[in-house]
Amino acid sequence: MSSSNRSSTENKTITLIAAAATFMAAAALLNICLGASRISLPQLWEALLSGPGTSAASRILWYVRLPRTAACLLAGAGLAVSGTVIQKVLANNLASPGIIGVNAGAGLAVAICSGFGMYSAWVIAGSAFLGAMIATFVVVIVARKSSASRTTVVLGGVAVTACLNAVTETIIVLIPDAALANVDFRVGGFSAVNHARLVPAAVLILAGIVLVCTLTNELDVLSLGDDTAHSLGLRVNRMRNGFLTLAALLAGATVSFAGILGFVGLIVPHIARRFIGNESGRLLPFCALMGAGFVTICDLAARLIFAPYEVSTGILLNFLGGPFFVWLLLKRKDKHK
Numbered sequence: 001m002s003s004s005n006r007s008s009t010e011n012k013t014i015t016l017i018a019a020a021a022t023f024m025a026a027a028a029l030l031n032i033c034l035g036a037s038r039i040s041l042p043q044l045w046e047a048l049l050s051g052p053g054t055s056a057a058s059r060i061l062w063y064v065r066l067p068r069t070a071a072c073l074l075a076g077a078g079l080a081v082s083g084t085v086i087q088k089v090l091a092n093n094l095a096s097p098g099i100i101g102v103n104a105g106a107g108l109a110v111a112i113c114s115g116f117g118m119y120s121a122w123v124i125a126g127s128a129f130l131g132a133m134i135a136t137f138v139v140v141i142v143a144r145k146s147s148a149s150r151t152t153v154v155l156g157g158v159a160v161t162a163c164l165n166a167v168t169e170t171i172i173v174l175i176p177d178a179a180l181a182n183v184d185f186r187v188g189g190f191s192a193v194n195h196a197r198l199v200p201a202a203v204l205i206l207a208g209i210v211l212v213c214t215l216t217n218e219l220d221v222l223s224l225g226d227d228t229a230h231s232l233g234l235r236v237n238r239m240r241n242g243f244l245t246l247a248a249l250l251a252g253a254t255v256s257f258a259g260i261l262g263f264v265g266l267i268v269p270h271i272a273r274r275f276i277g278n279e280s281g282r283l284l285p286f287c288a289l290m291g292a293g294f295v296t297i298c299d300l301a302a303r304l305i306f307a308p309y310e311v312s313t314g315i316l317l318n319f320l321g322g323p324f325f326v327w328l329l330l331k332r333k334d335k336h337k
Contacts, residue, residue: 083265
C-alpha cells in the first residue's frame with residue numbers, strides 16, 4: 001500500500017471512530033436528559049457539580065439515569081465486541097452471543113445463583129461468565145466432533161440455546177424465588193440496574209475489551225484459517241480458546257446485570273464492517289463505540305415510544321434483530337445461487 005493510500009485509510013478510520021464516539025456521547029446525553037422526568041442541561045450541570053443532593057433532578061440523575069446509561073454503554077460495547085470476536089474466530093458472520101448459546105449459558109448460571117439465594121454481584125458476574133464459557137465450548141466441541149460446516153455451528157448453537165433455556169425455565173418453575181429474581185432478567189433491560197450490580201461487571205467488561213484490543217493482529221491471523229495461521233507460527237488452538245473465553249467473559253458479564261439482550265452482537269458488527277472494513281485494529285474499537293451508542297438509543301426508545309409505559313430494551317432489540325437475521329439468511333442464500 002502506498003503512503004498516500006495508507007494516509008487516506010488512517011484519516012478515514014480516525015473520522016469514523018470520532019463519528020462513532022460522537023454518536024455514543026449524544027446517545028448517552030439524550031438518555032440522561034429525556035424520560036418521564038426531563039432534566040434540562042442547566043439542571044444536569046448543577047446536579048453534576050453538587051453531587052447527590054436533595055433536589056429531584058439530582059436524585060434522578062445520580063441514582064437512576066447515570067447508572068442506567070452507564071449500564072447501556074457497557075452492555076452495548078461488551079456484546080458488540082463479543083459478537084465481533086465470535087464471528088471472526090468461527091469464520092461465520094451469522095454467529096453471535098445470543099445465537100450460539102453464550103447468553104443462554106450465562107442466563108442459566110444466573111438462574112442457578114438465584115435458586116440458591118446467591119445474590120452477590122461478584123458471584124453472579126463470575127457465574128454468568130462461567131456459564132457463558134461452558135456453553136461456548138460445548139458448541140465449538142460439538143461442531144468439531146461432527147465436522148460441521150459453518151452454518152451447522154449456528155444450528156448447533158440454536159439447539160444448545162434451546163436446551164439451556166429449558167433448564168432455566170425448569171428452575172424458575174420449581175423455585176419461586178428464582179422466578180421473582182429473574183422476571184426482568186429473562187426479557188433483558190436496565191430498569192433494575194444499580195451501582196452494586198454494575199461495578200463487578202464493568203470491571204470485567206472493560207478489562208476484556210482492553211485485552212481483546214491488544215490482540216488484534218492475532219485475531220486477524222486466526223481469521224485467515226487454521227492452515228494459514230499455523231504456517232505463520234500462531235498457536236491456533238490456544239489462541240482460539242483464548243478469544244472464545246474473552247468473548248464469553250464479555251457476554252457473561254453483560255448478562256449478569258442486563259439480562260438476555262439478543263442480536264446486539266449480530267447487528268452491530270455487520271453494520272460496522274460496512275463502514276470501516278474487517279481489519280480488527282479498526283473494527284473492534286468502532287464496534288465498541290457503535291454498540292454502546294446503539295443499545296443506549298434502543299433503551300431511550302423503549303422508554304419513550306409507549307410513554308408513560310416502558311417496554312424492556314430486550315423486547316425492542318428482538319423486534320429489530322429478528323427481521324435483520326432473516327435478511328442475513330436471505331442474503332446468504334442469494335450469494336450461493
